Amino acid sequence: MNTVPLKKVTIISEAVLEPEILRMVKELGARGYTTVQARGEGSRGVRASEWEGHNVMVEVLVDAATADRILGHVAEHYFEHYAVVAYLTDVRVVRGGKYTA
Amino acid sequence: MNTVPLKKVTIISEAVLEPEILRMVKELGARGYTTVQARGEGSRGVRASEWEGHNVMVEVLVDAATADRILGHVAEHYFEHYAVVAYLTDVRVVRGGKYTA
Amino acid sequence: MNTVPLKKVTIISEAVLEPEILRMVKELGARGYTTVQARGEGSRGVRASEWEGHNVMVEVLVDAATADRILGHVAEHYFEHYAVVAYLTDVRVVRGGKYTA
Numbered sequence: 001m002n003t004v005p006l007k008k009v010t011i012i013s014e015a016v017l018e019p020e021i022l023r024m025v026k027e028l029g030a031r032g033y034t035t036v037q038a039r040g041e042g043s044r045g046v047r048a049s050e051w052e053g054h055n056v057m058v059e060v061l062v063d064a065a066t067a068d069r070i071l072g073h074v075a076e077h078y079f080e081h082y083a084v085v086a087y088l089t090d091v092r093v094v095r096g097g098k099y100t101a
Numbered sequence: 102m103n104t105v106p107l108k109k110v111t112i113i114s115e116a117v118l119e120p121e122i123l124r125m126v127k128e129l130g131a132r133g134y135t136t137v138q139a140r141g142e143g144s145r146g147v148r149a150s151e152w153e154g155h156n157v158m159v160e161v162l163v164d165a166a167t168a169d170r171i172l173g174h175v176a177e178h179y180f181e182h183y184a185v186v187a188y189l190t191d192v193r194v195v196r197g198g199k200y201t202a
Numbered sequence: 203m204n205t206v207p208l209k210k211v212t213i214i215s216e217a218v219l220e221p222e223i224l225r226m227v228k229e230l231g232a233r234g235y236t237t238v239q240a241r242g243e244g245s246r247g248v249r250a251s252e253w254e255g256h257n258v259m260v261e262v263l264v265d266a267a268t269a270d271r272i273l274g275h276v277a278e279h280y281f282e283h284y285a286v287v288a289y290l291t292d293v294r295v296v297r298g299g300k301y302t303a
Contacts, residue, residue: 001172003189010293012236022142032143034113034158034186041224042234057236061188071203071296079297085236087263087295088205091111093188094172095180102273104290123243133244135214135259135287162289192212194289195273196281 004096007067011058011074012038012085018056028069030060031099042083061093063100105197108168112159112175113139113186119157129170131161132200143184162194164201206298209269213260213276214240214287220258226275227260231268233301236261244285263295265302 009030011021018035025033038055062070071086078084093099110131112122119136126134139156163171168189175187194200211232213223220237227235240257264272269290276288295301 001169001176003172006188008188008190032141032186034139034141034156036137036139036158036238038236038238040234040236055236057238061186068203071205075203075296085234085263085295087208087210087293087298089190089210089291089293091188091190093186094176096188102270102277104273107289109289109291133242133287135240135242135257137238137240137259162287190291192289192291194287195277197289 001094003092003094004099006061006091006093006096006099007064008089008091009060009062009067009070010087010089011070012040012055013058013078014083015054015056017078017082017084018058021056021058024073025058025060025070028073029066030062030070032060034059042085061091061096061099102195104193104195105200107162107192107194107197107200108165109190109192110161110163110168110171111186111188111190112171113141113156114159114179115184116155116157118179118183118185119159122157122159125174126159126161126171129174130167131163131171133161135160143186162192162197162200203296205294205296206301208263208293208295208298208301209266210291210293211262211264211269211272212289212291214242214257215260215280216285217256217258219280219284219286220260223258223260227262227272230271230275232262232264232272234262244287263293263298263301
């Protein structure tokens with residue numbers, strides 16, 4: 001089966017950030033997204049404040065350059081003020097050519 | 102910890118396709134599955150129609166040959182008529198021997 | 203974008219095990235977790251009993267040593283009595299230094 005190597009970017013945040021994250025990933029080049037309701041707990045953010053509650057997990061399939069732009073934006077704009085987790089996974093996507101810019 | 106390298110196949114589709122996908126992955130050799138409710142948006146399918154709504158994410162842990170059969174089936178039967186995303190991730194599974202044919 | 207290679211440990215189990223799993227991953231070194239509601243079916247466990255129902259998917263981002271301890275605990279304490287799936291995925295995490303012991 002012919003597949004294309006891409007990056008899956010996963011961003012987990014407080015649910016209130018979801019609209020902002022979806023707008024951002026599309027502006028930075030993602031052609032689509034999947035969101036899943038989640039719960040979580042962690043010590044994250046500048047003051048390492050403890051938090052627990054309703055979260056959202058946003059996943060996008062993008063090329064490496066787009067993944068880098070998205071993670072850079074997350075690090076620069078969200079980490080200081082919000083509880084956010086962001087990571088990359090290598091995946092191989094069927095008809096992956098549709099996901100690149 | 103002893104783990105076995107396997108493929109995780111993730112299929113994201115409109116929720117209406119879930120029963121068909123679950124039947125298919127079992128017929129093609131998956132020993133189990135996990136499903137998660139999701140939402141999404143994307144430009145996919147022959148007419149690149151925009152869609153947004155209730156989706157399902159189906160995940161199965163299988164050997165490489167089974168993963169290939171499942172992705173081949175998805176590409177051949179679903180991509181033309183449905184909004185579907187399908188991709189592979191390399192994983193290492195505890196007691197992974199149970200998942201192979 | 204600067205990222206740190208970590209392991210994502212995914213544990214899928216019957217929902218009744220969730221509090222026990224969350225306590226265990228924190229005791230073994232995870233700094234946080236994400237949980238997602240799931241459904242599933244599989245033949246797992248000592249009697250290969252068939253099961254279908256409400257599950258929980260727990261994900262933690264940890265270093266390789268912590269991942270190994272968590273998977274070892276799952277294999278030793280849960281597999282005999284519960285329907286549990288556990289696997290590792292390699293990921294690259296933004297500000298990943300926060301997740302290590």
